[in-house]
Amino acid sequence: MPRAKERGEGKPLQTQDSAWLDSLVDELYSRMAQGEHPGLAxxxxxxxxxxxxxxxxxxxxxxxxxxxxxxxxxxxxxxxxxxxxxxxxxxxxxxxxxxxxxxxxxxxxxxxxxxxxxxxxxxxxxxxxxxxxxxxxxxxxxxxxxxxxxxxxxxxxxxxxKSQPLKADWFAVFLDAYWAKLRTEKGKLVDLSLFVAVGIDLEGRKEILGFWILEGRESKGFWVQVFQDLMARGVHRVLLFVTDDFRGLGEVIAKLFPYAEHQLCLLHLERNLRAKLSPSGYKEARETLRRIRHARDKEEGQILFGRLVEGVKGERPGMAWEMEGKRERYLAFLGYPAEVRGYEPSRLDANFDVG
Structure with a gap:
């Protein structure tokens, strides 16, 4: 049996711009803009x-x-x-x-x-x-x-x-999580994490790829199991992963799918900034994030993200350091043509939110 990494390597997956991308964005991304959980829904x-x-x-x-x-x-x-x-x-x-x-x-x-x-x-x-x-x-x-x-x-x-064979190539895979507290028959509250993987194939069709239930919270080991499961059922190449900033996930994607892009949601980042910064600091950061979403290209986005990090550094140096380390994952969407980024102009990453 080949090493797991080999299953996800292959060549970079190519896709053509086509009309189905608009309907894809309309149907799925716009629901994410409100902080919903479209995978579980x-x-x-x-x-x-x-x-x-x-x-x-x-x-x-x-x-x-x-x-x-x-x-x-x-x-x-x-x-x-x-x-x-x-x-x-x-x-x-x-x-x-x-x-x-x-x-x-x-x-x-x-x-x-x-x-x-x-x-x-x-x-x-x-x-x-x-x-x-x-x-x-x-x-x-x-x-x-x-x-x-x-x-x-x-x-x-x-x-x-959990068992169906899957196509080899996918345009995008969305990983959606939902955390719930359920009360047992004896009255004890149990923390459950529910994860759903939804794939968009190269023809724009949406398909549930897998579903996992976990007591407690996720870890790197959990994500290794998830991706080994998907690869064992046929997934070979993915152009884009869209996720929240789940613990350990970025490292696993980089190892098993080195050619895939990984987009982290800016909406979740904005919520964190609102919770951690002063009102004036958050107001400035929110405006910079808005401009990042409107950026003409990745070069402009890089400049704006640098300003965002510098602004955060004054109040939260540790948070700024973490953001800098994840810069490319926050800006992955800017590598796509404007018509692919969102059904509504400059709404892409709000629409990418799966948190």
Whole structure:
């Protein structure tokens, strides 16, 4: 078996500018601008759509011989704090009373409890009794049989995402993280980290590459396992990784995918600056970041980033030193043509945020 590094080396991946990049940016990057978690939202969206479709099949089977039949889907947007779910809600032709039980009524505001329920089902973090109590408190009429089927479907899909063969070449891989606290049956709070890898292939198609659950926080060893998993399933070359500044990740990408570019989110950097700098220092840094996003090219971006580092150094020399060491990863987006950087002019890195 070849060394892991050899699997990711190859030659630098080339891609042509094409129309699909605009729709790619429109669909995915713009959701990241608000600090959402589009990778996890995309996963939940796919799972909910599948669960609702399965529920319609069960409903139609119960009315077999009565002339009832499927009648397509209608779109519904479900707004969660982790991002927007673009759902395809199944319909039947005659029964007006049919509505997927896991879908909140349109008039009901979706709150954090509903989001926590979805995360718990995803992470298998609740017992059967906890799930039933949560469903009852949310007034979701989900039967025990339907709950068992939904849990089995989720596990089946997650197993698929962990084992499916993958294409060799990818335009971009987004690594999305979501941290949750779930309460066990005994009342203990457990810290969970959920990671989703979403790939964009060379034709602009979006695909879930993998899903990982970790108790506690990530480490370099964890990222080695993640990338060895992706490479074992076929990933060979990636043009661009888009991530938050996860601990140990940059070193692993540089070793296993030395030709790939790695973009860190400027939005996350801006949040850190706001937390660490004085109001006047942050105001100046925010304006410099805005100008970096508007930079004509990488040369201008380099000059502006140097000014940003110098400004931060006066108040936070340690932070400035760390920023300087990650300069190229913060400015990777400036190596792409302007039309690729963002659907809205100069919104690229706000749109890159996966934190």
């Amino acid at each position: 995309f996963l939940l969206e796919a799972l909910l759509n599948k669960i609702m479709e399965r529920e319609r099949a069960r409903f139609l089977a119960s009315l077999e011989g009565q002339g009832e039949q499927a009648n397509g889907f209608y779109p519904r947007k479900l707004h969660l704090t982790l991002g927007q779910l673009n759902l395809k809600v199944p319909r039947v032709r005659y029964a007006k009373a049919f509505r997927p039980a896991l879908l909140p009524p349109k008039w009901k505001r979706v709150d954090k409890d509903y989001e926590e329920l979805l995360i718990a089902m995803l992470a298998n973090g609740y017992s059967q009794a906890q799930l039933q109590r949560a469903l009852a408190s949310l007034d979701l009429p989900f039967s025990e049989e339907a709950l068992e089927e939904a849990k089995a479907l989720i596990q089946d899909r997650l197993d698929f995402y």
